[in-house]
Amino acid sequence: MVVASYNTFDWAFRGINLNARMYIHVKPMRITILRLGHRIQRDQRITTHVALTARALGAEGMLLDSDDSGIEKSLNEAAARWGGSFYVRRIASWKSEIKKWKEAGGKVVHLTMYGINLPDAIPQIAADRGNLMIVVGAEKVPPEIYELADWNVAVGNQPHSEVAALAIILDRLMAIEGKDALRTQFTGGEIEIVPKKRGKEVISKSITHTRKMWACSVRSMGNWLTRRHK
Numbered sequence: 001m002v003v004a005s006y007n008t009f010d011w012a013f014r015g016i017n018l019n020a021r022m023y024i025h026v027k028p029m030r031i032t033i034l035r036l037g038h039r040i041q042r043d044q045r046i047t048t049h050v051a052l053t054a055r056a057l058g059a060e061g062m063l064l065d066s067d068d069s070g071i072e073k074s075l076n077e078a079a080a081r082w083g084g085s086f087y088v089r090r091i092a093s094w095k096s097e098i099k100k101w102k103e104a105g106g107k108v109v110h111l112t113m114y115g116i117n118l119p120d121a122i123p124q125i126a127a128d129r130g131n132l133m134i135v136v137g138a139e140k141v142p143p144e145i146y147e148l149a150d151w152n153v154a155v156g157n158q159p160h161s162e163v164a165a166l167a168i169i170l171d172r173l174m175a176i177e178g179k180d181a182l183r184t185q186f187t188g189g190e191i192e193i194v195p196k197k198r199g200k201e202v203i204s205k206s207i208t209h210t211r212k213m214w215a216c217s218v219r220s221m222g223n224w225l226t227r228r229h230k
């Protein structure tokens, strides 16, 4: 009897474990970017590219350690035209943002060519599966960031660009989730590209929507007529 009840408990316990694991597997990883050291005159273009890349490859938003409102404006314009809910938020204290993120259970990856090479770091990040803040520098970053980060990660131990480093890590992180970063979907917006072998085609989403509604009504009418005349 004792053995039987132990087994029942054991199976129930395994059930809970299984549910917990399944829950962890379906919960999507939230990824936000922290852009450090942005200089208003020098880095406007590259910071805009960091944000556009983050948006295109599935991050939810970017915290900007600067009072530059231009980046926020460009990204809001991009979201209005191309869809999605990517945000740029200017912050006054990057340290307190990291503190808040960690208190909420999130982890921090700092991109630096001096860190552990991405292929060696990714198994640990994948095992953790927590929400991630990815820190991307512009000028020399404050040394504390190396201590505050959970992982200092190099995208190859050679100097290159923050945009390239971000694109590669996002691609690999999405792969952990079983997602293809290049197939990120964007709802809303005004326009979308029709991929073509040659040339360019961009269509208005409201036209697509009208076409879909029209096709749907024609299909429903067809179904109704078929049913009536059976």
Ligand SMILES: C[S@@+](CC[C@H](N)C(=O)[O-])C[C@H]1O[C@@H](n2cnc3c(N)ncnc32)[C@H](O)[C@@H]1O
Pocket (backbone or CB within 6 Å): 110, 111, 112, 113, 114, 135, 136, 137, 138, 139, 140, 141, 153, 154, 155, 156, 157, 158, 159, 160, 161, 162, 163, 165
């Ligand atoms: C162009 S670098 C400038 C680095 C700056 N001169 C310094 O010494 O810290 C700007 C940012 O690009 C990113 N970066 C550049 N090369 C990288 C690499 N190999 N791996 C990861 N991140 C890299 C880092 O986030 C870095 O802060």
